Amino acid sequence: MGEMSFSEKEIQALRKDALAHVIPHFANNASLAKLPRIYTRGQGCYVWDIEGKRYLDTFASLLTTVCGHGRAEIIDAIREQLKLLEFWPNFEDAFTVPLIKLAKKLAEILPGDLGVSFFVNSGSEANETALKMARQYHVARGNPHRYKVIARRNSYHGTTLGGISATGLPWFRTYFEPLLPGFLFAPPAYDGIEVAGEPPAALRDPLAAMEQMIEWENAGSVAAVIMDPLPGSNTGFPVPPKGYLESVRALCDKHDILLIFDEVQTGFGKTGKWFACEHWNVVPDIITLGKGFSAGYVPLGAAVTTPRVANYFTQRPGQELRTGSTYGGHSIACAAALATIGVIEKEHLVDRAAEMGEYLKNGLSKLRKYPIVGDVRGLGLLLAVELAQDAKAKKKFDPALGVGRWIGDWCFEHGMIMRNNGEILVAAPALTITKEEVDTVLGLLDQALAAAMQHFKL
Numbered sequence: 451m452g453e454m455s456f457s458e459k460e461i462q463a464l465r466k467d468a469l470a471h472v473i474p475h476f477a478n479n480a481s482l483a484k485l486p487r488i489y490t491r492g493q494g495c496y497v498w499d500i501e502g503k504r505y506l507d508t509f510a511s512l513l514t515t516v517c518g519h520g521r522a523e524i525i526d527a528i529r530e531q532l533k534l535l536e537f538w539p540n541f542e543d544a545f546t547v548p549l550i551k552l553a554k555k556l557a558e559i560l561p562g563d564l565g566v567s568f569f570v571n572s573g574s575e576a577n578e579t580a581l582k583m584a585r586q587y588h589v590a591r592g593n594p595h596r597y598k599v600i601a602r603r604n605s606y607h608g609t610t611l612g613g614i615s616a617t618g619l620p621w622f623r624t625y626f627e628p629l630l631p632g633f634l635f636a637p638p639a640y641d642g643i644e645v646a647g648e649p650p651a652a653l654r655d656p657l658a659a660m661e662q663m664i665e666w667e668n669a670g671s672v673a674a675v676i677m678d679p680l681p682g683s684n685t686g687f688p689v690p691p692k693g694y695l696e697s698v699r700a701l702c703d704k705h706d707i708l709l710i711f712d713e714v715q716t717g718f719g720k721t722g723k724w725f726a727c728e729h730w731n732v733v734p735d736i737i738t739l740g741k742g743f744s745a746g747y748v749p750l751g752a753a754v755t756t757p758r759v760a761n762y763f764t765q766r767p768g769q770e771l772r773t774g775s776t777y778g779g780h781s782i783a784c785a786a787a788l789a790t791i792g793v794i795e796k797e798h799l800v801d802r803a804a805e806m807g808e809y810l811k812n813g814l815s816k817l818r819k820y821p822i823v824g825d826v827r828g829l830g831l832l833l834a835v836e837l838a839q840d841a842k843a844k845k846k847f848d849p850a851l852g853v854g855r856w857i858g859d860w861c862f863e864h865g866m867i868m869r870n871n872g873e874i875l876v877a878a879p880a881l882t883i884t885k886e887e888v889d890t891v892l893g894l895l896d897q898a899l900a901a902a903m904q905h906f907k908l
């Protein structure tokens with residue numbers, strides 16, 4: 451099926467052109483200097499590179515391909531829509547049929563009364579839109595001075611100006627400061643993270659820290675709180691403490707602040723619920739979606755809000771939400787997303803993520819037999835292993851050693867794509883992963899850890 455073969459000469463030429471003519475997103479120049487990796491084919495949880503080597507992908511094409519590569523149902527839906535009408539913009543007063551059906555379907559599967567969608571092309575744009583919605587909502591209610599946004603340290607919300615302004619990871623912000631005014635960073639909230647991360651003082655009471663921040667800043671100046679209910683792969687999916695998200699919700703209600711949940715990474719079944727916030731029964735005022743939304747087939751994002759908020763944009767001429775883009779809610783992307791949701795429902799992939807996630811997490815926990823496995827955490831099929839120099843003593847590795855990178859490279863050499871963010875190894879495959887494939891992941895990771903122990907003389 452769709453096999454492509456390339457001569458050595460063609461491969462060399464493509465690699466040369468890639469280096470000469472493309473800047474990859476968040477490029478890794480050290481890795482590029484060794485070998486630009488070119489992928490040509492995918493099926494299920496596997497991808498093949500240009501030389502025909504097969505890899506088991508535990509990172510689901512950057513956390514997108516929730517139902518695997520090569521799904522006929524999604525490809526057919528895209529093809530059917532292409533034949534009918536490849537594109538019409540969702541502009542002024544115009545809609546397409548798949549876009550309306552998708553919006554209705556989202557209202558069905560999202561928690562609470564989240565059900566009014568604004569469609570975009572990416573997760574960053576979804577967050578950008580959510581921030582604009584919050585700002586315009588308060589202006590429409592006669593509170594133009596509410597412009598501040600409380601985000602959290604260590605959270606990632608995208609690369610647009612609003613996205614990085616809300617991102618609490620210095621690496622993403624460094625070259626671009628000063629960013630948008632009014633963005634403040636509350637401490638993250640991690641439940642018993644074992645290796646470390648934040649200094650303990652900031653972790654002790656993250657809620658009180660946020661409350662103090664709101665009061666000190668003057669609650670009347672705060673438009674929104676934005677957070678990822680389960681923080682993403684950059685920090686290895688640390689689960690929030692009991693009661694934290696419920697209390698954030700209450701705090702926002704008390705001060706008339708809109709609560710935005712960024713579920714770009716965690717939505718569409720990956721955590722074992724349709725949306726991560728359902729683990730705590732907390733419904734935000736705006737939820738942002740991307741990545742798995744259209745399963746990697748066509749880019750799509752959305753900011754979805756409640757009728758209560760949306761009413762401020764829809765009731766009268768002149769009140770309209772002032773944002774838009776040409777391709778936001780592309781007809782093909784909406785058709786792909788509808789088909790994706792159809793596959794998730796038909797194959798019970800949300801329950802499957804919970805089951806396979808438990809199986810994978812149990813297997814990862816057994817790797818604690820290696821003293822360098824410091825923590826295993828996450829929900830459903832969003833899991834991570836954090837490495838430590840000495841797990842018992844909670845001593846971190848010196849990043850200069852590059853242990854996580856070495857393990858990632860070892861896995862790649864042995865036919866498995868395993869993302870490492872420093873010393874955090876990410877295990878977040880497609881929700882369709884089989885038990886046998888999970889066993890392969892665990893077996894390879896076991897060998898990789900043993901090899902790392904030997905290589906680094908640990």
Ligand SMILES: Cc1ncc(COP(=O)(O)O)c(C=O)c1O
Nearest residue numbers: 572573574606607608714715740
């Ligand atoms: C939690 C979160 N928010 C926002 C984004 C940005 O999405 P995109 O890369 O589609 O712009 C990402 C992407 O990794 C993400 O993980």
